[in-house]
Amino acid sequence: MQLTIQNLSKTYSNGVRALDNVSLTIPTGMYGLLGQNGAGKSTLMRTLATLQDADSGTAMLGDALGSGQVLDVLNQKEAVRRTLGYLPQEFGVYPRVSASELLDHFAMLKGVVNGKERGQLVEALLHRVNLWDMRKKAVSSYSGGMKQRFGIAQALIGEPQLIIVDEPTAGLDPGERNRFYNLLSEIGENVIVILSTHIVQDVMELCNNMAIIHQGRVLFSGTPQQAVNGLSGKVWAKSIPKADLPTYQQTHTVISSKLVGGKPQIHVLSDVAPEGFKAVQPDLEDVFFSEIQAGIER
Known part of the structure; x- marks a missing residue:
């Protein structure tokens, strides 16, 4: 069917x-x-x-x-x-x-x-x-x-x-x-x-x-796995002060932000490692937010 x-x-x-x-x-x-x-x-x-x-x-x-x-x-x-x-x-x-x-x-x-x-x-x-x-x-x-x-x-x-x-x-x-x-x-x-x-x-x-x-x-x-694989090596994370979030949103492609231990942790999309960020394994949430952001920009 x-x-x-x-x-x-x-x-x-x-x-x-x-x-x-x-x-x-x-x-x-x-x-x-x-x-x-x-x-x-x-x-x-x-x-x-x-x-x-x-x-x-x-x-x-x-x-x-x-x-x-x-x-x-x-x-x-x-x-x-x-x-x-x-x-x-x-x-x-x-x-x-x-x-x-x-x-x-x-x-x-x-x-x-x-x-x-x-x-x-x-x-x-x-x-x-x-x-x-x-x-x-x-x-x-x-x-x-x-x-x-x-x-x-x-x-x-x-x-x-x-x-x-x-x-x-x-x-x-x-x-x-x-x-x-x-x-x-x-x-x-x-x-x-x-x-x-x-x-x-x-x-x-x-x-x-x-x-x-x-x-x-x-x-x-x-498939969800195909979606996640498409972001492999392109998602980076960093914990930042809450007051700095607007600056990072202007200088990086921020796809998500959530509180971890009371501090914002942002995920950004980039082909190369941004300074001070660590690589993270992308998940379907990263795919969702990155696709929505790309759709808005089209």
Whole structure:
């Protein structure tokens, strides 16, 4: 299974160009879409989830070897929805409805009309996301992580081939985040899972392939390791007094700054070692910030 996006563009009525000729090839497995808030991630996710139209471009979902059915995502919306699982950034629930009742309702809407079959499906899904013991509790009373796991359960109804999750770990504590990571990794073994996030760690932990998007444009696509290798030998670090940060920003290509032991530590991008800096092994965070900075300067 493969999702092929070509020259997808979207401009809103206020003039904001949310997608600017986006082209991506997304294979089976976990695929990270990394970008800051407002980068165009949610617009792309809603378009792929058939919730809004693009102005131009194509998105085709089908067998990567060309031997099976290929769906036109933008024009065959009903067919796409039958093979789609979607977990938006925020989703509402009925305030006093239990998890099992609500999941049963979603299964009915997805076309599982046989009551016995639906009951077996609900039980299996709640076990899979480790919510069976809490099945009689109202979903509105769940913690953030439990709600996200319930969201994954509803997204898995109908054995989808394409699953879209939009900012799924925002606001989760470390324990819930790890449980969510494990669940997504298991799901992503056999289907396409697109993970839209601004959290670099999500992509580092989960994804074999990724893209960085900024102001509606794709700045990088490939594997996380390819991205990191591209900065090998070019990232340098130094601890500096806080008051000196503006000077270094004027004289060096500063890609990030964070407090270490109460003092700013800056990472700069350079082909040669700047005076007083030490070489550091680049990571995906360095790639993200350097690509965003380069995108702003273009």
